[in-house]
Amino acid sequence: MTKKLFIKTYGCQMNVYDSVRMADVLAPLGYRPTEQADDADMIILNTCHIREKAAEKVYSELGRLRQLQEKRTQEGGRLLLGVAGCVAQAEGEEMLRRAPQVDLVFGPQTYHRLPEMVTRVLGRVSGASGLVDTDFPAESKFDALPEEAASQGAAAFLTIQEGCDKFCTFCVVPYTRGAEFSRPVSSLLDEAKKMVATGAAEITLLGQNVNAFHGEGPDGKTWGLGRLLRALAEIDGLARLRYTTSHPRDMDDELIEAHRDLGVLMPFLHLPVQSGSDRILDAMNRRHTAEDYLRIIDRLRGARPDIALSSDFIVGFPGERDQDFADTLKLVTEVGYAQAYSFKYSPRPGTPAAAVEDQVDETVKAERLAMLQQLLNAQQLAFNQGSVGRVVPLLLERKGKFPGQLVGRSPHMQSVHVQAPDRLLGKIVQVEIEGAHANSLSGRVQTDIFTSDHDMAAPSREIRTA
Ligand code: SF4
Numbered sequence: 001m002t003k004k005l006f007i008k009t010y011g012c013q014m015n016v017y018d019s020v021r022m023a024d025v026l027a028p029l030g031y032r033p034t035e036q037a038d039d040a041d042m043i044i045l046n047t048c049h050i051r052e053k054a055a056e057k058v059y060s061e062l063g064r065l066r067q068l069q070e071k072r073t074q075e076g077g078r079l080l081l082g083v084a085g086c087v088a089q090a091e092g093e094e095m096l097r098r099a100p101q102v103d104l105v106f107g108p109q110t111y112h113r114l115p116e117m118v119t120r121v122l123g124r125v126s127g128a129s130g131l132v133d134t135d136f137p138a139e140s141k142f143d144a145l146p147e148e149a150a151s152q153g154a155a156a157f158l159t160i161q162e163g164c165d166k167f168c169t170f171c172v173v174p175y176t177r178g179a180e181f182s183r184p185v186s187s188l189l190d191e192a193k194k195m196v197a198t199g200a201a202e203i204t205l206l207g208q209n210v211n212a213f214h215g216e217g218p219d220g221k222t223w224g225l226g227r228l229l230r231a232l233a234e235i236d237g238l239a240r241l242r243y244t245t246s247h248p249r250d251m252d253d254e255l256i257e258a259h260r261d262l263g264v265l266m267p268f269l270h271l272p273v274q275s276g277s278d279r280i281l282d283a284m285n286r287r288h289t290a291e292d293y294l295r296i297i298d299r300l301r302g303a304r305p306d307i308a309l310s311s312d313f314i315v316g317f318p319g320e321r322d323q324d325f326a327d328t329l330k331l332v333t334e335v336g337y338a339q340a341y342s343f344k345y346s347p348r349p350g351t352p353a354a355a356v357e358d359q360v361d362e363t364v365k366a367e368r369l370a371m372l373q374q375l376l377n378a379q380q381l382a383f384n385q386g387s388v389g390r391v392v393p394l395l396l397e398r399k400g401k402f403p404g405q406l407v408g409r410s411p412h413m414q415s416v417h418v419q420a421p422d423r424l425l426g427k428i429v430q431v432e433i434e435g436a437h438a439n440s441l442s443g444r445v446q447t448d449i450f451t452s453d454h455d456m457a458a459p460s461r462e463i464r465t466a
Contacts, residue, residue: 005031006040008061011048013244014206015085017157018108019046022084024149025114038068042080042118044104047087049172052346058087062099069101080104080121084111086176090350092134100129107134108162108177112144136178142187151198154426155397155409158195160188160215160228161207166247168274169285169352170314170345173208182207182215185223185231192232199426202240202266202395202409203232210243211250226254233262239428240395240411241265245272248288251296260303267304268338268413271296272312276331277324280317284353290331297335308338308383308412315372316345316365318356325368332375338383338412340376344369377438384414384436391446392416394431396424415440 005026009019022044023033034040043065047058065081072079082104083095089107096102103121106114110133117131163178164171192203207213210225217223223231225243232241241264248271258265271293275281278289300307313328332340344365347354387410394408394416406420408431417440418431424445431443 001030003029003031003041004034004036004039005042005044006034006037007044007046008037009046010054010085011050013157013204014108014159014162014208015046015048017159017206018085018111019044020148020150020152021145022046022111022114024146025112026118027146027149029115029118037065040079041077042082043068044082044084047083047085049086049090049176049348055087055091058083059098062102066099066101080118082106084108086172089134089176090172093132096130096132103130105130105132105134107136109136109141110134112141140181140183142183148191148194148198152195152200153397154199154395155202155204156195156200157204157206158188158192159183159206160225160243161210161213164209164212166209166212166249166287167285169283170317170348172348172351175350177208180209180212180214182213185215185217185228188215188228189231189235192238193235196235196237200238201426201428202242203238205229205232205241205243207243208245209247209250211246211252211255224252224254225250226252226256226258229255229258229262229265233264239264242268242413244270246270248273248286248293248296251300256296256299256303259300259307266411266413267307268310268411269300269307270310270312273331274312274314275317275320275324276328277320278327280320280324283319283356284314284317290327294331294334309335310339310413311335311337311341313340313342313372313376314345315342315368316360316362318345318353318360319358320345320360320368325372328372329375332372332379336383337376337379338414339380342369342372342376381436381438383412384438384441387412387414387433387441388436389433391430391432392443393428394418394443394445395428396420396426398425410441417442418445420445 007019009015037043045058045061069079069081080103081101083102084106085108088105095105104117113133121131161182163180164173165180167174195203213225214222229241273293274284276290392410394410396406396408398407400407400417404419406418408416410416430446432446433441433443435442
């Protein structure tokens with residue numbers, strides 16, 4: 001019998017990928033995705049722990065869902081509630097104590113066991129206490145997952161690596177996602193080929209620390225990300241490759257050379273630096289200096305002169321002085337970013353930085369963030385304005401807000417709005433950029449050179465981690 005599954009996804013693209021795979025895993029039990037929480041037989045909140053007060057927000061949502069669950073029970077039905085992702089991993093049993101209406105609590109590494117968990121829960125009487133599975137199992141979930149049932153569309157995501165061994169002092173990922181794990185190359189190539197066969201023109205490789213990838217190659221040797229990209233670039237019909245999120249320490253020669261050699265590897269890189277101060281980078285346990293980072297940027301630009309850069313910044317990290325913040329502004333000025341994400345530091349329970357006494361005053365943090373964002377916004381606008389008058393290949397990904405409008409991504413990850421018929425969705429077209437704004441561009445499709453499917457190979461999304 002068909003049952004309805006509603007998954008609400010928070011956070012990064014890795015969670016989006018995991019949600020798609022959870023639906024695949026549950027399909028043999030008769031669950032089919034629905035867009036409506038109200039008539040679902042099972043609701044899963046796939047959570048993220050990166051934002052401030054993430055757990056509290058999940059508990060509030062569970063409070064609202066409790067009413068829906070109670071209503072269903074009064075009507076003689078049953079609504080299963082599951083919580084997945086990093087908040088589930090971090091909270092574990094505590095979640096059942098605070099939200100006893102939850103049936104399933106499971107982490108990012110155990111969702112391949114969902115059929116077994118759901119069967120066990122359904123075998124219990126309604127109201128029995130829920131199940132918790134937040135192991136870091138020895139078996140890889142990827143070996144147990146079924147093939148992807150549905151196409152992700154023209155811009156697909158492929159998780160190649162999970163977890164992190166770097167232990168930056170502000171970050172929860174090593175605790176919630178576990179140690180670094182890389183998938184074998186052959187299974188990644190198979191999955192990527194299937195994605196292309198079902199309509200993907202662009203694949204973004206995902207990982208919390210994606211360029212730490214060290215998967216087993218078909219030759220039995222360990223392959224790095226650069227070598228994997230070369231193999232993926234050979235796939236017929238794949239027009240674009242991206243990867244995110246990277247750590248500066250893992251930008252090795254092979255990867256930088258891939259940027260030089262592979263036309264399908266888009267000229268855009270999100271490479272978080274977090275701070276421009278060596279003192280703060282050390283306190284963050286980033287294991288590189290500002291100078292190291294700038295050298296990597298130089299080498300990337302040497303390899304791919306048109307590469308555009310993005311980064312993450314944390315301002316007001318414990319112990320950050322005026323001079324440290326000035327060093328961050330200096331680094332931003334020196335690099336010149338096409339876009340960036342910046343945040344005030346906020347402590348994450350259980351991380352070393354949260355226990356440091358020398359926390360920065362909130363007013364100072366806010367002032368510094370405003371200054372940094374002013375600079376970054378000016379850089380982003382200047383970068384976008386530099387695109388006006390150019391003709392760029394655009395992958396049309398979705399409909400816009402207005403009738404007849406489609407939205408696509410440029411090679412530099414800019415969002416571009418155009419007037420175009422729906423039949424061009426999923427296609428790559430050449431677009432002349434006519435207008436530039438802070439966060440997007442507008443352009444005109446060059447109607448005489450519409451391309452068929454994905455034949456316009458040309459020389460997005462936060463994971464908020466590496
Ligand atoms: S910020 Fe990135 S590199 Fe640092 S611990 Fe978190 S995931 Fe790992």
